[in-house]
Amino acid sequence: MKALITGIPGFVGSHLAELLLKKNSEVFGTCLACESLENIQPFKKRIELFECDVTDFDRLKRLVKKIMPDQIYHLAAFSSVGKSFEKPLRVVEINVRGTLYLLDILKDIKKITRILVVGSTDVYGRVKKSQLPIKETCGLFPISPYGASKACADVLAYQYFQSYGVNAIRTRSFNHTGPRQSRGFVIPDFASQIARIHLGFSKPQMKVGNLEAKRDLSDVRDVVRAYHLLLQRGKPGEAYNVCSGKAFKIKYLLNHLLKLIPREIKVLKLKTAKRPVDIPVLLGDNKKIKKEVNWRPEISIERTLEDTFEFWLQRYQRR
Secondary structure (H helix, E strand, O other): OEEEEEOOOOHHHHHHHHHHHHOOOEEEEEEOOOOOOHHHHHHHHHOEEEEOOOOOHHHHHHHHHHHOOOEEEEOOOOOOHHHHOOOHHHHHHHHHHHHHHHHHHHHHOOOOOEEEEEEEHHHOOOOOHHHOOEOOOOOOOOOOHHHHHHHHHHHHHHHHHHHHOOEEEEEEEOOEEOOOOOEOEHHHHHHHHHHHHHOOOOOOEEEEOOOOOEEEOEEHHHHHHHHHHHHHHOOOOOEEEEOOOOEEEHHHHHHHHHOOOOOOOEEEEOOOOOOOOOOOEEOEOOHHHHHHHOOOOOOOHHHHHHHHHHHHHHHHHHO
C-alpha cells in the first residue's frame, strides 16, 4: 500500500507516518525546503521524502504521477486560527488552492486513489448550545479566515466527488494535542512552561490566558488512527467528525499539568488580546465515525497531558 502524506514533518504528519509504517505501508511525504525534520528524524530513512509546496501545481502533479499512491492524507495546511486574521490571503492560498490542486490531479489520473481531506471544527463557527454536541449535519458558518478556508476545501472535496467521482473523504477534526505539538497551542504552551520551571530554567510562575473556554480535545495518536481507518472503511463523499465527544475546561487541563511536579507555581492570568471572534464551547458528536469505521478514542486526556509534559521535559534536558 502506497501512502502519500502532505506535510509529513508536522505534528500530526509524523504520528501518522509512524502508524502507517507499523501497518507496513510504503510511506511517501512532502515537506517544504525550510521545514524542520526533527519530528520524523527517528524513522526518516524508512520514508521517501520530497520537497514540494502544495501550491506548486506542476511539481505536485509530477510527484503524484511518479508515486501513484493508493492513499493520500492531505495534512499540509496553514493551521493557525489567530494568524489567519493577519494573513487571510496566505491561508486561502495554502488551504484552498493546495486542496483544489490535489483534487484536480486525482480527477485526471487513471489510478483509483482515496484522499483524506483533513478539515477542522472551525468550519462550524459559533454554534448555539441547543446544537451541541455538533453533528456533521450542522451548517458550516465559519467565523475566521482559517475556518472559511477549511470550509471551502471541505465543499471542494464534496464537489469533486459528486462531479468527477474523486474518492475524497472529509474530516472535521476537533482539537487534538500530544507529544511533538509546537508551542503556540494551549497544551504545549502550558507543558513547556511547567517543564522549564521543574528543571529550574524559569521562575515558578507562568502566564496564561482564558481558562474558562471548553474544548473537545483528543490525543493525536487516536486522531491518526481515525484517519487511517477512514481511508480503509470510510465512505467517499462523506464528512466525519473526529473528536472525543467530551469538552474539557482549559482550567482543568492546566490543573492536571500543575499536579505533575511537586513545586508550587504561581499562575498569572493575562488580559490577552482577543481574536475578532472567539468560541466559548466546542463539543463534537462522534457517533458517525464510531458506527461506520468502528473508531473510538482510547487514550485518556490525563495520559495525553502526562506524555506531552514528558516530551517537553526530555526536550529541555537534552539541551
